[in-house]
Amino acid sequence: MRLLLTAxxxxxxxSGAETPKNFFDKPTMEAYLRHLMxxxxxxxxxxxxxxxxxxxxxxxxxxxxxxxxxSEESSFYVSSDGKHLIQGDVFTAGASPFQAQLDKLNTxxxxxxxxxxxxxxxxLFSDFECPLCxxxxxxxxxxxxxxxxxxxxxxxxxxxxxxxHPWAKAAAVAGRCIYHENAKGFWDYYDWIYDNQGxxxxxxxxxxxxxxxxxxxxxxxxxxxCIETKATEKEVEQSMAEGRAIPGLMESGQRMDGVDSxxxxxxxxxxxxxxxxxxxxKALIDKELAYQQQAKAESEKxxxxxxxxxx
Numbered sequence: 001m002r003l004l005l006t007a008x009x010x011x012x013x014x015s016g017a018e019t020p021k022n023f024f025d026k027p028t029m030e031a032y033l034r035h036l037m038x039x040x041x042x043x044x045x046x047x048x049x050x051x052x053x054x055x056x057x058x059x060x061x062x063x064x065x066x067x068x069x070x071s072e073e074s075s076f077y078v079s080s081d082g083k084h085l086i087q088g089d090v091f092t093a094g095a096s097p098f099q100a101q102l103d104k105l106n107t108x109x110x111x112x113x114x115x116x117x118x119x120x121x122x123x124l125f126s127d128f129e130c131p132l133c134x135x136x137x138x139x140x141x142x143x144x145x146x147x148x149x150x151x152x153x154x155x156x157x158x159x160x161x162x163x164x165h166p167w168a169k170a171a172a173v174a175g176r177c178i179y180h181e182n183a184k185g186f187w188d189y190y191d192w193i194y195d196n197q198g199x200x201x202x203x204x205x206x207x208x209x210x211x212x213x214x215x216x217x218x219x220x221x222x223x224x225x226c227i228e229t230k231a232t233e234k235e236v237e238q239s240m241a242e243g244r245a246i247p248g249l250m251e252s253g254q255r256m257d258g259v260d261s262x263x264x265x266x267x268x269x270x271x272x273x274x275x276x277x278x279x280x281x282k283a284l285i286d287k288e289l290a291y292q293q294q295a296k297a298e299s300e301k302x303x304x305x306x307x308x309x310x311x
Contacts, residue, residue, distance in 0.1 A: 030045050043065055049061075055077070060075060069163065071244075101266055101271060105246065110155040112153060113154055114153035115149065115152075120153070124156055126262050127159055127262040128171040129160070130165065130262045130263065131197070136275045141187075151289055152285060158236045158239040159243045159259055159262055166201075167201060173227065173236055181223045185216060272284070
């Protein structure tokens with residue numbers, strides 16, 4: 001009798017095993033990721049719904065990680081049967097390897113300098129209070145117009161690190177106000193604020209900015225009202241949101257999406273984090289120019305760089 005009962009029990013379905021686990025099951029995927037990566041229990045993980053992937057037989061799933069005020073995203077691909085999880089990038093032959101970044105970069109209404117139609121576009125996310133951004137700014141403003149007067153165009157995007165820089169956002173708001181009134185005046189402000197970064201703080205920024213405006217004859221009533229009412233704050237926040245949404249780099253074996261430090265620039269879509277020394281940046285620009293020239297000679301329209309001006 002005991003042997004018969006044992007045999008019958010072995011035939012009964014085991015609780016929880018009726019449906020094989022797969023990565024489309026969000027609790028299963030979260031548990032797997034927590035085992036795969038050394039997250040602390042305080043990190044919140046949100047598994048988003050699957051979306052179409054650029055490769056047949058796969059679905060794309062974005063994962064959001066949140067810890068306090070900080071958040072990041074990474075992308076995974078799941079096989080159609082849900083059994084296999086893939087982490088990494090998907091590239092298409094004949095297309096720019098940085099197309100994911102190019103699709104997210106928005107240069108509409110961004111301050112810029114350099115030649116229209118230049119074969120190399122630099123989109124710079126920067127913070128007026130960031131010391132590394134100061135060094136990057138001087139390098140770009142000094143070297144690019146001299147070395148590449150017609151080959152490079154630069155767009156500036158605000159990305160103040162509000163958690164660690166108390167006056168960066170206010171400076172960005174003022175900069176956007178100046179840009180709307182006087183595009184050239186913005187670049188005077190850009191140079192001035194980095195040159196005087198060490199003398200500025202949250203208490204004197206307003207007064208020092210007023211002195212700058214008066215010295216450059218930019219102190220109009222409209223501009224003063226714009227700065228006082230923070231009329232451009234939403235534009236700055238939109239620029240920050242756009243930066244966070246751009247696919248990033250592989251870091252420590254994980255693909256973490258979004259700008260999260262400054263300076264971060266995109267050279268024809270190629271992400272470059274930190275203040276890159278000028279000789280290194282020059283080498284990358286020369287390499288890209290050579291590639292563009294070769295592609296043009298071979299009539300390869302596939303890899304032409306076009307950054308969309310999104311609404």
